[in-house]
């Protein structure tokens with residue numbers, strides 16, 4: 302049986318290789334079972350131990366293997382994630398389809414934003430405070446090796462079930478007449494759906510909660526952290542952004558009407574998402590042979606759209622690709638991307654693009670506005686610039702910033 306499986310796998314690898322090779326697609330050579338993973342892991346390890354200057358040229362550090370293969374094989378290449386064949390495409394034509402005053406004190410903002418974003422997603426989606434949800438989600442499962450251990454899986458399962466049971470109990474005791482209108486409420490409703498076929502299993506419910514929590518928290522965490530450090534580095538843009546926030550909201554709380562007027566902040570957020578995309582690529586599996594541009598993609602092939610590669614491509618953005626220039630987005634996204642819709646895709650593209658996009662951007666706008674209303678932010682001398690891919694784009698050594706309170710009466 303084992304031998305048969307190896308034989309089958311080997312034939313499939315060969316088959317995919319020949320099909321792509323015949324269409325002129327090259328790439329790093331396949332190694333038995335490991336594919337290119339050993340080489341990639343080696344390059345990643347080397348890159349992550351090398352210090353880097355405070356520049357935004359982060360692509361070679363975050364994805365050194367992709368960076369080197371793109372250069373070597375000229376943008377489109379076939380690589381092997383273990384035995385899975387992945388076609389990397391960076392041609393956009395192909396891709397289309399969280400406070401207290403800590404005056405002058407250093408703060409590690411990545412953790413602060415982790416608490417903020419956790420609280421926000423817990424309340425909006427699960428109607429529970431972060432503290433309640435802590436056990437579910439804060440066991441750093443996503444840092445843990447995947448697959449996660451049975452023990453952790455059971456803990457998550459039990460915690461989700463506890464929150465679900467609370468909702469159930471409220472309906473049973475008559476305290477509430479429905480399961481709630483938030484994300485969890487909708488899931489619980491579906492779970493209780495009388496029709497067997499439509500109801501999903503408890504495992505589905507737990508999985509949905511994990512996915513939703515992860516997408517809603519980790520990504521905004523990453524966006525806020527990098528946006529704040531960029532504002533700290535580029536004080537001219539920090540001043541411009543603050544002037545805008547004060548003009549729109551003065552020192553009051555933000556409201557949804559004002560949100561739409563925050564043009565500068567939106568440009569800054571987009572430029573942050575371009576240079577430091579929280580999710581640096583998406584992989585789709587070819588379900589049925591398809592034609593993509595001039596290429597014919599066979600079933601089982603995986604297509605790898607490396608967002609970070611697109612966002613750092615000088616051919617698409619110009620020679621100033623690695624500079625922080627929010628003004629690129631001044632006349633909207635189409636101009637910024639020179640009408641290459643797929644050149645900028647922090648949330649993916651098409652029908653499967655991120656459903657949480659406006660949630661994420663709104664959360665980021667509110668948080669940044671509040672910070673700008675209260676503080677000037679500068680980079681601490683202890684900060685070491687080290688972006689690294691840890692599921693999302695994270696600062697390897699945290700983000701240490703200094704906060705100086707502004708003299709507004711708030």
Ligand SMILES: *[C@@H]1O[C@H](CO)[C@@H](O)[C@H](O)[C@H]1NC(C)=O
Pocket residue numbers: 567568571630631633634637647648
């Ligand atoms: C920022 O990017 C989003 C898509 O990610 C887009 O909808 C929006 O129009 C962009 N805004 C600007 C000012 O570029």
